[in-house]
Amino acid sequence: xxxxxxxxxxxxxxxxxxxxxxxxxxxxxxxxxxxxxxxxxxxxxxxxxxxxxxxxxxxxxxxxxxxxxxxxxxxxxxxxxxxxxxxxxxxxxxxxxxxxxxxxxxxxxxxxxxxxxxxxxxxxxxxxxxxxxxxxxxxxxxxx
Numbered sequence: 001x002x003x004x005x006x007x008x009x010x011x012x013x014x015x016x017x018x019x020x021x022x023x024x025x026x027x028x029x030x031x032x033x034x035x036x037x038x039x040x041x042x043x044x045x046x047x048x049x050x051x052x053x054x055x056x057x058x059x060x061x062x063x064x065x066x067x068x069x070x071x072x073x074x075x076x077x078x079x080x081x082x083x084x085x086x087x088x089x090x091x092x093x094x095x096x097x098x099x100x101x102x103x104x105x106x107x108x109x110x111x112x113x114x115x116x117x118x119x120x121x122x123x124x125x126x127x128x129x130x131x132x133x134x135x136x137x138x139x140x141x142x143x144x
Contacts, residue, residue, distance in 0.1 A: 012050040013094035017134070018043040021055050025097075028058070029131035033066035054094055057086030058132060061106050065129045068109065073118035080110045096135040105130035 017025075024039035040059035044052045064079035083106070092100035109128040116123055 013091060015095065017095050017097070017136075018046055018051075018055070020046065021058075022136075024055070024059070024062075025132040025134060028062045031069075031129070033062040033069075036062045037066075051095065053086045054090055054097065054099065057083045057090075058097075058102065060086065061102065064106070065109070068113055068121065068124055068129065069126065071121040073113065073121060076110070076113060080106070098133040101133055102130075 020039045020043035024036045024043060027033075027036035027039055037059050040055050040062070044055040044059065047055065060079045060083035064076045064083065067073075067075035067079060087099060087103055090099045092098070105128075109130070112128055113121065113124060
């Protein structure tokens with residue numbers, strides 16, 4: 001297992017998103033979490049810098065959401081804890097991705113899931129499964 005912990009520097013958050021990451025976000029935002037996983041994994045594997053860990057963390061949020069929709073309480077919690085390792089080091093916005101918003105909304109979904117407990121996930125409000133929000137960037141990393 002990869003024990004590397006990301007230590008993003010400001011340069012990691014400049015520049016464009018990997019095209020597979022954009023594809024993954026689009027799939028994620030339509031609730032196609034497994035397909036998003038595949039696209040984000042391709043982006044994660046293609047990158048060399050610390051940004052790869054952001055893609056990895058978002059991938060794990062999507063898989064946790066998938067577990068919630070399948071009423072897999074333990075699986076969702078495992079992915080929640082794993083994702084924190086990769087998402088926490090990143091600033092509020094990185095490469096146009098609203099990381100802080102994603103963390104906060106994911107935390108709310110997990111709090112709600114925990115309050116329901118493992119036997120009551122049929123009552124989980126899927127509206128709490130929020131999208132990845134990002135702003136496309138122009139070449140060179142400047143915002144549109």
